Amino acid sequence: DAGVIQSPRHEVTEMGQEVTLRCKPISGHNSLFWYRQTMMRGLELLIYFNNNVPIDDSGMPEDRFSAKMPNASFSTLKIQPSEPRDSAVYFCASSRQGLNEKLFFGSGTQLSVL
């Protein structure tokens, strides 16, 4: 298995632009997580999907952030409009059952908003 696949690896954009991050979880995993990592706040859970359904998005910082999972093999995290403070590494992770199971992280997307 190729593991969790994220794209793009790096994204540089200007403030106000829309940013879309993509994730393909490991086949057979039914739970998907989006995390954001910064030096100041560490690893923060943004949203969790189970069987393609968003279970809790309380970690999503603002209405500018949205996430979708249209099917078991694809998820997106969108920021519109982007701001410099959104600059971070965004990780997608998946697991088999969601509860207390090993998380497999993707390589992350390094986002820089100028």
Next chain:
Amino acid sequence: GENVEQHPSTLSVQEGDSAVIKCTYSDSASNYFPWYKQELGKRPQLIIDIRSNVGEKKDQRIAVTLNKTAKHFSLHITETQPEDSAVYFCAASADSSYKLIFGSGTRLLVRP
């Protein structure tokens, strides 16, 4: 909600020495405690985990201990090697919750 505190934030040891990283958690319902290692520019990867029905778990040079009464757990690395240099994160979650809450991380440097 759960809060996980991790200490120290940085740790420097001589190759061959032991390293200990400690975490405390707040939610008494938490029963799963994994440790992740993140090398520079890489993704976090699970290195060991422990569940609340055991007090200690070992895997070669690494071990994790859990004290549920005190709500703290620790990572022990023996005979450290330069390739152990990385950031280590502890985390905690409960069966009733899907939220794996991470500590702030410990940057371990193993000096050759």
